[in-house]
Amino acid sequence: MSASTAVSLKGVLKEYQRADYSVRALDHITLDIPSGQFFCLMGPSGSGKSTLLHLVAGIDRPTDGTVEVLGSAIGEMDDRSLARWRSQNIGYIFQSFNLVPVMTAAENVELPLLLTHLSKKERRERARSALEIVGLGDRMGHRPQQLSGGQEQRVAIARAIVTDPSIILADEPTGELDAQSATDVLTILETLNANHAKTIIMVTHDPRARQYAKESRYLDKGKMTEMPEIQ
Amino acid sequence: MLIPITYNFRNLLVRKTTTIMTALGVALTVAVMLGVGTLVEGLRTSLVAGGDPLHLIVMRQGSTAELVSIVSKEDFDVIKFSPGIAQLDGEPMASHEVISVVQLPLRDDPTSEANVSVRGLATMGIKLRHDVELIEGRWFTPGKREMVVGQGVHGKRANTDIGEKILYGRGDWEVVGVFSAGQSAFNSEIWVDVNLAGTDLGRGGSLSSVLVRAQDSAAAAALQNLVGDDQRLGLEAERESEYYAKQMVSADPVRYLGMFVAVIMAIGSCFAAMNTMFAAVANRAPEIRILRLLGFSRTSILASFMLESVLLSLLGGLLGCVLVLPLNGLEGRIGNFMTFAESTFQFRLTLDYVVGGLIFAATMGVMGGLLPAWLAARREVLQSLGDR
Numbered sequence: 329m330s331a332s333t334a335v336s337l338k339g340v341l342k343e344y345q346r347a348d349y350s351v352r353a354l355d356h357i358t359l360d361i362p363s364g365q366f367f368c369l370m371g372p373s374g375s376g377k378s379t380l381l382h383l384v385a386g387i388d389r390p391t392d393g394t395v396e397v398l399g400s401a402i403g404e405m406d407d408r409s410l411a412r413w414r415s416q417n418i419g420y421i422f423q424s425f426n427l428v429p430v431m432t433a434a435e436n437v438e439l440p441l442l443l444t445h446l447s448k449k450e451r452r453e454r455a456r457s458a459l460e461i462v463g464l465g466d467r468m469g470h471r472p473q474q475l476s477g478g479q480e481q482r483v484a485i486a487r488a489i490v491t492d493p494s495i496i497l498a499d500e501p502t503g504e505l506d507a508q509s510a511t512d513v514l515t516i517l518e519t520l521n522a523n524h525a526k527t528i529i530m531v532t533h534d535p536r537a538r539q540y541a542k543e544s545r546y547l548d549k550g551k552m553t554e555m556p557e558i559q
Numbered sequence: 560m561l562i563p564i565t566y567n568f569r570n571l572l573v574r575k576t577t578t579i580m581t582a583l584g585v586a587l588t589v590a591v592m593l594g595v596g597t598l599v600e601g602l603r604t605s606l607v608a609g610g611d612p613l614h615l616i617v618m619r620q621g622s623t624a625e626l627v628s629i630v631s632k633e634d635f636d637v638i639k640f641s642p643g644i645a646q647l648d649g650e651p652m653a654s655h656e657v658i659s660v661v662q663l664p665l666r667d668d669p670t671s672e673a674n675v676s677v678r679g680l681a682t683m684g685i686k687l688r689h690d691v692e693l694i695e696g697r698w699f700t701p702g703k704r705e706m707v708v709g710q711g712v713h714g715k716r717a718n719t720d721i722g723e724k725i726l727y728g729r730g731d732w733e734v735v736g737v738f739s740a741g742q743s744a745f746n747s748e749i750w751v752d753v754n755l756a757g758t759d760l761g762r763g764g765s766l767s768s769v770l771v772r773a774q775d776s777a778a779a780a781a782l783q784n785l786v787g788d789d790q791r792l793g794l795e796a797e798r799e800s801e802y803y804a805k806q807m808v809s810a811d812p813v814r815y816l817g818m819f820v821a822v823i824m825a826i827g828s829c830f831a832a833m834n835t836m837f838a839a840v841a842n843r844a845p846e847i848r849i850l851r852l853l854g855f856s857r858t859s860i861l862a863s864f865m866l867e868s869v870l871l872s873l874l875g876g877l878l879g880c881v882l883v884l885p886l887n888g889l890e891g892r893i894g895n896f897m898t899f900a901e902s903t904f905q906f907r908l909t910l911d912y913v914v915g916g917l918i919f920a921a922t923m924g925v926m927g928g929l930l931p932a933w934l935a936a937r938r939e940v941l942q943s944l945g946d947r
């Protein structure tokens with residue numbers, strides 16, 4: 329793995345055991361994603377896209393093979409070290425935003441900073457900066473239910489970048505958004521990649537999203553395949 | 560790092576209905592516990608206030624109460640001149656007294672009768688009770704059928720106003736005064752002249768008890784031993800404070816029943832809190848997942864949900880205290896199994912009981928929140944994620 333490789337998967341196998349059968353979510357995947365890449369992973373539902381994202385985030389472990397992220401073999405870390413490593417290096421964006429409904433936009437963005445040694449004032453300043461980057465500097469005191477879906481996702485992006493992580497993982501970030509909001513979100517991700525040197529790994533069904541990525545791959549039944557013509 | 564407490568407060572506010580219903584359950588439990596507590600505390604205050612540590616009550620050996628004791632005039636003379644007894648104006652501070660009861664109906668409900676203690680005593684007996692003061696009328700005149708009623712009896716029982724007459728012993732006795740004894744049990748008594756009462760009751764010189772005041776604590780202990788060791792007397796002396804403290808047994812049935820009900824209700828409240836917290840954990844699965852993903856430890860999640868459960872119960876505890884507040888200072892009556900008479904007392908809500916009630920509520924929160932919080936903390940980050 330070279331110094332410029334952000335993510336390296338080697339022969340990664342992931343199987344889920346059920347009562348009387350097993351499901352192979354990823355079938356010996358080998359993949360390198362360089363730092364600063366805007367990488368798009370497409371594929372049908374159940375193809376293993378999110379599983380791959382979970383392995384990169386260290387919230388799941390491979391059945392076989394190795395996952396190295398930013399030079400760390402995350403499969404060898406214990407849960408506590410992994411949680412600390414993840415909070416410093418990974419920002420995660422969900423399809424369904426997953427904001428805490430009783431907290432304001434600023435408080436939601438501040439959440440990851442509670443695990444740092446920053447003062448309250450510093451945390452609030454960082455949250456303000458992150459929200460300004462996503463164009464919501466004037467919505468700091470708004471609760472999620474007072475925001476549109478697109479705005480909620482932008483708050484989620486601010487939360488993902490507030491700790492200044494190297495890698496942002498986006499799991500269907502436009503899945504619940506209208507066309508305009510989806511474009512806004514994708515533009516922000518593109519800006520973060522271009523202007524802030526963030527490595528972005530995005531999983532999506534959305535063919536439009538692919539146009540923002542520098543590299544796209546297709547996953548089907550746990551295997552990397554050629555991108556279908558329809559895409 | 561712990562999850563901010565505002566997160567828990569706001570979640571409680573968001574689930575207003577379940578928060579209020581659960582808090583009400585806890586509030587009622589705490590109210591029952593505190594209600595019993597205020598009764599017990601009121602009665603304790605009433606009985607403890609009646610006991611002076613330098614006072615000794617002398618009764619027949621084996622007697623549990625003055626009402627069933629006999630102390631003769633001869634024995635009284637022996638005790639009165641024993642060493643260590645305090646003097647007042649050259650007279651030993653000793654009082655030979657007779658205790659009996661009279662049945663009096665409630666003023667507002669003539670069908671509801673209760674025994675009221677009637678204490679026959681001399682002037683020295685009144686002087687020995689230094690907290691007692693006349694608040695209306697005058698003291699009885701020795702040799703006359705006159706009564707002075709305690710504040711707890713006056714106006715509540717029939718014929719207890721000044722000028723009214725009560726049938727007692729061999730005839731009618733006129734009420735001539737009202738006394739206050741602070742918060743002590745004497746408030747529930749009627750006082751009369753000892754000699755006339757003894758005669759009316761056919762007791763002659765054999766009355767119920769002797770009350771003496773020792774010069775100091777050492778003298779009280781010595782006097783206690785002296786009376787107990789004198790085989791001729793067949794009497795025993797007990798500190799007045801201890802004698803009245805023993806009468807707390809009268810509150811035991813109420814206390815035990817109240818505690819039993821409170822414990823049963825507490826178990827119910829624990830389940831209510833548990834149910835509420837289970838629902839909270841289920842509804843907030845995505846939040847728990849994101850908190851874990853952001854790096855919050857299982858301990859933080861456990862602490863957060865436990866805190867929320869305790870906050871919820873403390874809210875109920877505070878509400879329970881508020882519910883019981885109107886009881887504070889109210890007058891209550893309870894049958895005293897030792898004197899066979901009714902004692903009046905004031906319900907007392909003390910800071911100790913409030914703190915105890917809040918601790919009780921918090922304990923319910925801990926018991927009810929432990930399992931849901933533990934399950935929340937055990938949730939895996941991946942749990943309930945859809946696309947694999």
